[in-house]
Amino acid sequence: MTTLGRRSQAPSRLVPSRLVPSRLVPSRLVPSRLVRPPASAGPGPGHVGAALDYVLPLRWDHDAGLAELTGYLRGLARHARIVVIDGSPSPLFERHTRAWRGVVAEHVRPDDDLRVANGKVAGVLTGMRRVRGEHVVIADDDVRYDADALARVHALLGHADLVRPQNHFHPLPWHARWDSARTLLNRGLGADYPGTFGVRRSTFERMGGYDGDVLFENLELIRTVRAHGGREVRPLDLYVRRLPPGTRRFWSQRVRQAYDDLAQPVRMAAFLAVLPSVGVALWRRRPGLIAVGAAMVVGLAEIGRRRAGGRRVFPATSSLFAPVWVAERATCSWAALAARLLLGGVPYAGRRLRTAAHSTRRLRRRALAVGTASGRLPC
Secondary structure, eight states: OOOOOOOOOSSOOOOEEEEEOOOTTTTTTOOOOOOOOOOOOOOTTTTTOSSSEHHHHHHHHTTTHHHHHHHHHHHHHSSEEEEEEESSOHHHHHHHHHHHHHTTSSSEETTTEEEESHHHHHHHHHHHHHHHHSSEEOOOTTEEHHHHHHHHHHHHHHSSSSEOOEEOOOOOOOOHHHHHHHHHHHHHHOOOOOSEEEEHHHHHHHTOOOOSOOHHHHHHHHHHHHHOOOOOOOOOOOEEOOOOHHHHHHTTTTHHHHHGGGGGGHHHHHHHHHHHHHHHHHHHHHHHHHHHHHHHHHHHHHHHGGGGGGHHHHHHHHHHHHHHHHHHHHHHHHHHHIIIIISEEEEEEEEOOOOOOOHHHHHHHHHHHHHHHHHHOOO
């Protein structure tokens, strides 16, 4: 992989400047339009005329990582026009403005008219109103692209509506290796759910964005693109580095991430069955069955690690963590189910979110309803 150092040469393209929110209810099939603020005359600070826009939503409670992120953005600015949507408290927001002046094209707060529970989605919707090119990268604040990965996403967006890269943690403390087991199992069964996507602006506008009242917003975006007939590509060898969370944040995410599986009933049922199955095996004094199951899980993770050259970014120890991760997810799945049934959802930014993500079938019905009203039907 090369470091950030080349400027993209392809010309940018403009598309109509409107976004329609996709958060619909049966009594409101045609949503109101959300109009992008007018573009300022001439290029703004940090604008380099790149063909690629980069949307970065964030909300920080402290600035421990500001210097590192600023260094990343300086290198990134040579390859993309950066739009940062910042929901941080005012003192931090103002500090970010000073640090990123001349680096990012726009540094703004989420738009006030967006009434969605998921703050990241509000940031993405705000950012997509302000992009100028057709090809857009959406990335969490812990994602770190290099020049080769950006160029490849840009190229793939020439014939795809959604690009789904593969994240990997670096550095790799013990809890990052533990969580990498989830990634490997997902790769063994298909593809992982990254913290970054490439998306075509025209596709995003045509589908009206995506629902912001869900917890698993990445799956919601994937399914919304599919529901509108968009083409998704999942290059398993498009590796994009991701910084690992701190240990405290890692533990705080366990039940919330398990709650995401409520959007995938078969997967959720499989995890809910693990603890009862282990209990039955122990009651019948057949621990060998547990050992066989653990070995199968390690084998599946290793298949995921070996796919598409994954051994160069995923250590073998991550495969060995797979049974531990499955035991964790099996336990937290019961806690997630209890939260859904007894508490009405899981806490998120001061409120409770009940819906993990909508089914593709339901999103397809929404797309058909909007398409019928507007005279455009999904492909």
